[in-house]
Amino acid sequence: xHVVDADQADASLGLLAGLVATAPSGCTVDAIVPAGxxxxxxxxxDVRKLGLGRRELAGSWQLGIAPGxxxxxxxxxxxxxxxxxxxxxxxxxxxxxxxxxxxxxxxxDQLPKGVAAxxxxxxxxxxxxxxxxxxxxxxxxxxxxxxxxxxxxxxVIAGAPPRxxxxxxxxxxxxxxxxxxxxxxxxxxxSTSLQEGFRAAVAAGMDAVVLDAREGTEPRLAEAASAAxxxxxxxxVRGILSAEDRGAVLAGASVFVATDAVAGWPWRAVEAMxxxxxxxxxxxxxxxxxxxxxxxxxxxxxxxxxxxxxxTSAGDRLRVLAxxxxxxxxxxxxxxxxxxxxxxx
Numbered sequence: 331x332h333v334v335d336a337d338q339a340d341a342s343l344g345l346l347a348g349l350v351a352t353a354p355s356g357c358t359v360d361a362i363v364p365a366g367x368x369x370x371x372x373x374x375x376d377v378r379k380l381g382l383g384r385r386e387l388a389g390s391w392q393l394g395i396a397p398g399x400x401x402x403x404x405x406x407x408x409x410x411x412x413x414x415x416x417x418x419x420x421x422x423x424x425x426x427x428x429x430x431x432x433x434x435x436x437x438x439d440q441l442p443k444g445v446a447a448x449x450x451x452x453x454x455x456x457x458x459x460x461x462x463x464x465x466x467x468x469x470x471x472x473x474x475x476x477x478x479x480x481x482x483x484x485x486v487i488a489g490a491p492p493r494x495x496x497x498x499x500x501x502x503x504x505x506x507x508x509x510x511x512x513x514x515x516x517x518x519x520x521s522t523s524l525q526e527g528f529r530a531a532v533a534a535g536m537d538a539v540v541l542d543a544r545e546g547t548e549p550r551l552a553e554a555a556s557a558a559x560x561x562x563x564x565x566x567v568r569g570i571l572s573a574e575d576r577g578a579v580l581a582g583a584s585v586f587v588a589t590d591a592v593a594g595w596p597w598r599a600v601e602a603m604x605x606x607x608x609x610x611x612x613x614x615x616x617x618x619x620x621x622x623x624x625x626x627x628x629x630x631x632x633x634x635x636x637x638x639x640x641x642t643s644a645g646d647r648l649r650v651l652a653x654x655x656x657x658x659x660x661x662x663x664x665x666x667x668x669x670x671x672x673x674x675x
Contacts, residue, residue, distance in 0.1 A: 334384070335408075336570050337597045338430060340492040342407040346371045347493055348665030349405075357669075362399060362412075392451050403672050413455035424675050426462040429453065430489070431594025432470065435477055440520050440544075440592070453478055461675050464668075466595035469615035473593045487667045488620070489595045490659040491604045492573045497581040504578035510566060511537045515637060516580060516607075518542060518598040519589030521550050523612070526630050527589045528558035528565065530610070530637035537564040539579060541598060545569060581605045584641040587633065588612065588625075596620055603656035608640040608648035624655025 349359045350373035358375040364384040369377050380398055382390060388410055390396065396412035401423040404411060409427050416423040433440045434449035441449075456463050457478050465471045466489045474484055498504060514537040517527035524540060531538035538560060540551060548567045555565035571579065576598070580586060586602035591614035599621060602609050609625030610633060611617040617627055626648060628636045640648050 335430075338408050340573065341430070341489055343371060344490060344493045344661035345407045345665055345668070346374065348661035348663075349668060350374060351662055352665045352669060354669060360402075362404070388448065392448060392455070394455065405668055405672065409449055409452040409456065411452075411456075411460075413452065413459040415459060418461055418675065424461045424672060425459065426464060426485075426671065426675075427452070427456050427460050428464040428466075428487075429470070429474060430466060431592060432473055432477070433592055433594065436473075437520060437592050456480075462671060464671070467593075467616055467619035469619045470593045470595075472615070485671055487664050487671070488659055489597075489600070490661045490664060491601050491656070493661055495573055495577060495601055495604050497577050497605050498574045501578035501581050504575050505582050508566075508568065508571075508575065508579065510539060510579065510582065511564075513537065514539045514566070514583060515585045515587055515641070516541060516583040516598075516602070517587050517589065518596075519587075519612075520592070521547055521554065523589035523591070523630075524551065525554050525558050526612075526633045527587045528555045528560045530585075530587055530634040531564070532559045533634035533638045534584070534641045536584060536641065537566060539566045539568065539583070541568055541571065541576065541579065543567045543569050576601060577605060580607050583607050584645070585610055585637050587637055588617065589630075589633065591616070599625065600656065600659060603652035606649045606653040606656075608645050609652050610636045610640055622655055624652050 353359055360376040361369045361374050362378045364387045391412055394414055396414045399412040404425045406427045411427045418424055434446040438446040462483050462485050463480055464485050464487050468486055471484045471486050515531050517524055517538050517540045528538055551567050552562045556562055580602050586607045586609050588596055588599045588611035591612050593616050599609055603624050611621055611625050611627055613627040613629055626636050
């Protein structure tokens with residue numbers, strides 16, 4: 331089973347555009363895609379369409395079967411890559427992959443079973459055949475080195491918000507279409523960790539908007555909100571939204587709260603900083619690496635007080651810090667580091 335992760339899809343397009351924009355003189359960027367796929371990025375050279383669809387290709391590559399791919403410098407912005415035997419020394423062939431988070435190992439219940447198993451299987455192939463494995467932060471690198479024998483092949487290259495991510499001009503209309511209240515905090519995390527976020531909304535006297543809820547988890551999240559003292563009518567659970575809708579939702583929030591400590595790239599927290607929303611996050615190595623002083627890091631027990639503070643007196647300062655930190659991340663900068671990685675290899 332292979333499910334396309336919306337954030338990783340956005341990251342793939344953002345990085346591809348960055349690679350095109352920062353390509354060294356004499357270098358071109360080609361693409362390898364499944365049958366039926368399109369590449370909506372200007373400036374890409376040859377687009378090599380394979381004979382299998384995405385699902386079939388994911389299964390084939392998991393088994394180490396990669397006909398028609400060919401050689402060259404292959405950089406995958408996900409774990410989906412033709413990880414097979416190749417000769418870097420004599421043929422100058424390289425294959426690198428990217429691991430954005432470690433949920434498949436640390437919190438497999440947050441993923442469909444087939445997805446978690448596929449990711450674990452592809453990492454095993456990466457241990458055997460990848461020339462480098464890219465991760466988005468030093469915290470993820472440290473944890474991955476405990477899970478897989480990759481040695482010095484782990485490289486850190488940060489992610490970024492979707493290209494052009496901003497508050498849309500029709501943000502108010504989008505929030506109305508999503509039936510959102512006037513005052514709310516936005517929560518992101520697992521169904522277990524969100525309990526503290528709901529308590530924080532109660533402490534701040536606001537509604538809570540949950541982003542990225544997996545299909546079928548709405549009743550469980552409503553129960554968690556109620557158990558935390560937040561009435562069901564004040565818990566607004568939303569699934570996967572477009573980048574434009576996310577920009578509108580985040581821009582209307584008083585505070586963004588990241589409750590999950592799993593090692594990975596905090597997609598929504600980075601987006602919240604990009605639109606200048608105060609960020610409160612549970613203290614973790616990954617949040618330390620990425621958010622740094624762009625948000626307030628607290629223990630789980632301290633989330634409620636931190637959110638209440640961020641929604642009032644500390645809000646203006648946190649907005650400035652968030653916006654400043656967000657400038658550290660761009661796909662052009664990440665792409666330049668990818669070019670350097672392949673030059674080093």
